[in-house]
Amino acid sequence: MSAILTGRPLAPLAERLARLSPLSEAERESLLSLPHTIRTLAASTHIVRDGDRVESCTILLSGFAYRYKITGEGARQIISVHIAGELLDLQHCFLPIADHGLQLLTDANVAVVPRQAIGDLVLAAPGIARAFWVDSLIDAAIFREWVVNVGRRNSRARVAHILCEIFLRLQAAGLVRGQRYILPMTQEQLADAVGLTSVHVNRVLKQLAEEGLISRDRRTIAIEDWGRLKRTGDFNERYLHHDVGGGLGAAT
Amino acid sequence: MSAILTGRPLAPLAERLARLSPLSEAERESLLSLPHTIRTLAASTHIVRDGDRVESCTILLSGFAYRYKITGEGARQIISVHIAGELLDLQHCFLPIADHGLQLLTDANVAVVPRQAIGDLVLAAPGIARAFWVDSLIDAAIFREWVVNVGRRNSRARVAHILCEIFLRLQAAGLVRGQRYILPMTQEQLADAVGLTSVHVNRVLKQLAEEGLISRDRRTIAIEDWGRLKRTGDFNERYLHHDVGGGLGAAT
DNA sequence: CGATCCTTTGATATGTTTCAAGCTTAGTGG
DNA sequence: CCACTAAGCTTGAAACATATCAAAGGATCG
Numbered sequence: 001m002s003a004i005l006t007g008r009p010l011a012p013l014a015e016r017l018a019r020l021s022p023l024s025e026a027e028r029e030s031l032l033s034l035p036h037t038i039r040t041l042a043a044s045t046h047i048v049r050d051g052d053r054v055e056s057c058t059i060l061l062s063g064f065a066y067r068y069k070i071t072g073e074g075a076r077q078i079i080s081v082h083i084a085g086e087l088l089d090l091q092h093c094f095l096p097i098a099d100h101g102l103q104l105l106t107d108a109n110v111a112v113v114p115r116q117a118i119g120d121l122v123l124a125a126p127g128i129a130r131a132f133w134v135d136s137l138i139d140a141a142i143f144r145e146w147v148v149n150v151g152r153r154n155s156r157a158r159v160a161h162i163l164c165e166i167f168l169r170l171q172a173a174g175l176v177r178g179q180r181y182i183l184p185m186t187q188e189q190l191a192d193a194v195g196l197t198s199v200h201v202n203r204v205l206k207q208l209a210e211e212g213l214i215s216r217d218r219r220t221i222a223i224e225d226w227g228r229l230k231r232t233g234d235f236n237e238r239y240l241h242h243d244v245g246g247g248l249g250a251a252t
Numbered sequence: 253m254s255a256i257l258t259g260r261p262l263a264p265l266a267e268r269l270a271r272l273s274p275l276s277e278a279e280r281e282s283l284l285s286l287p288h289t290i291r292t293l294a295a296s297t298h299i300v301r302d303g304d305r306v307e308s309c310t311i312l313l314s315g316f317a318y319r320y321k322i323t324g325e326g327a328r329q330i331i332s333v334h335i336a337g338e339l340l341d342l343q344h345c346f347l348p349i350a351d352h353g354l355q356l357l358t359d360a361n362v363a364v365v366p367r368q369a370i371g372d373l374v375l376a377a378p379g380i381a382r383a384f385w386v387d388s389l390i391d392a393a394i395f396r397e398w399v400v401n402v403g404r405r406n407s408r409a410r411v412a413h414i415l416c417e418i419f420l421r422l423q424a425a426g427l428v429r430g431q432r433y434i435l436p437m438t439q440e441q442l443a444d445a446v447g448l449t450s451v452h453v454n455r456v457l458k459q460l461a462e463e464g465l466i467s468r469d470r471r472t473i474a475i476e477d478w479g480r481l482k483r484t485g486d487f488n489e490r491y492l493h494h495d496v497g498g499g500l501g502a503a504t
Numbered sequence: 505c506g507a508t509c510c511t512t513t514g515a516t517a518t519g520t521t522t523c524a525a526g527c528t529t530a531g532t533g534g
Numbered sequence: 535c536c537a538c539t540a541a542g543c544t545t546g547a548a549a550c551a552t553a554t555c556a557a558a559g560g561a562t563c564g
Contacts (some may be wrong), residue, residue: 071403072483073486075404077400094386100491126378129385141351144331144352148323150402187544199521200519200520208547239304239352439510451511
């Protein structure tokens with residue numbers, strides 16, 4: 001958030017990408033000087049609606065957001081949850097007709113960049129293209145894990161799994177102190193993320209708490225037994241690729 | 253397949269990418285001259301195993317493949333199905349530790365390209381980087397739809413949906429004549445793709461056939477009523493982005 | 505032509521949903 | 535500052551879709 005105030009609002013983006021793939025000083029600079037507008041938006045604002053033609057990419061500077069689709073029967077499936085620092089819809093730079101919706105969970109600050117500017121930049125700066133691409137690849141890895149989560153795990157594991165994932169992602173982003181975090185989702189939203197009903201999610205959360213894996217107060221989750229939570233969530237963090245910057249990534 | 257025999261085995265790859273994002277003649281040439289080895293592999297060969305360090309990318313020249321993960325309980329979830337002409341594991345160029353397995357459904361011809369060669373090429377040729385990236389983005393769009401499919405649709409819709417998807421993808425690749433295609437998956441594999449049991453998939457297929465939406469003979473599926481099949485599968489092809497080449501994509 | 509893998513069918517079990525109602529919390533206006 | 539309201543959380547009972555278990559029937563391929 002400080003970056004927003006210091007007038008370098010895209011700094012978190014540059015940081016994030018540099019962690020994924022090495023960037024030269026010039027590349028960092030051109031990222032920081034991307035044309036953009038900063039907006040402060042209220043919780044539940046729609047950033048993109050399914051079917052929209054999107055002319056910009058949004059970077060989440062603070063707050064939470066999620067992507068979702070609505071089925072013909074009116075059911076909602078949440079497809080991913082996004083935290084501060086993440087790129088929300090890079091795919092719209094090249095697939096400009098949205099195939100899903102994108103909505104804020106909380107009040108948030110966002111930076112909006114015209115998609116043309118990103119398109120131009122990636123043609124001019126291959127290193128940046130690579131970094132964006134790696135970001136998309138990690139997104140996709142998370143989608144794959146979610147297919148497994150809703151397709152083949154029981155309700156306990158699904159809920160435990162998403163609690164693990166969000167915890168680790170917040171931790172990697174430096175947004176968590178200790179073993180607790182605020183998960184700004186209603187139980188209904190959580191249910192839509194794991195393919196269950198809110199009633200059932202409620203029962204599972206209660207059970208996880210009774211068994212001492214987590215504790216809850218309003219919407220803050222405290223991890224009480226990380227080992228057992230991971231085990232009941234069948235959670236293996238490899239798919240998050242948090243280590244990707246660590247010396248490989250590129251065909252160096 | 254003819255391309256394999258004519259000694260231009262990577263031609264289908266160049267075609268595919270050019271459809272996603274405009275490529276110059278020079279870019280096409282450098283794609284065609286990527287170092288590679290051609291292999292003919294038997295059905296059910298593993299191309300990648302979960303956890304492997306992968307040093308190459310595989311292009312499927314003929315046949316079918318699928319990606320999957322195994323849960324801690326031993327259940328398998330199939331994450332995507334791939335058809336001739338597709339890039340199977342572009343993500344391994346930049347995320348070289350595999351987070352899922354990749355296996356052939358049928359005998360197949362593949363081209364194997366060292367990941368370093370692709371990494372070098374995308375830094376040298378931004379237009380190619382963009383095309384690869386768009387390919388990854390479409391992959392991700394399909395994963396998202398699968399999250400919805402297994403998360404929020406009932407068994408009839410799930411099965412109908414995957415039949416629609418594969419039909420359209422084969423059609424777009426020019427691999428289907430008329431309204432029928434060979435789906436080289438057992439009912440158990442189909443079940444693992446839609447998050448059901450094989451017994452239940454069997455019943456759903458039977459019902460879809462009885463109602464006249466499809467007919468079956470061994471593993472060939474004939475679409476008897478595309479409109480109703482789409483409707484019962486809640487299928488909207490927008491997520492496949494088959495039109496993406498049609499004048500946009502790039503920030504032109 | 506024997507063996508294996510796959511498909512099909514029936515009967516029963518179960519996890520999750522649905523429906524319904526009461527309860528708590530957070531926000532709003534008097 | 536309290537009353538009121540809406541939203542979300544919690545709990546119970548019943549219904550249902552899908553899984554599980556089991557066994558027989560086909561297809562495919564040495």
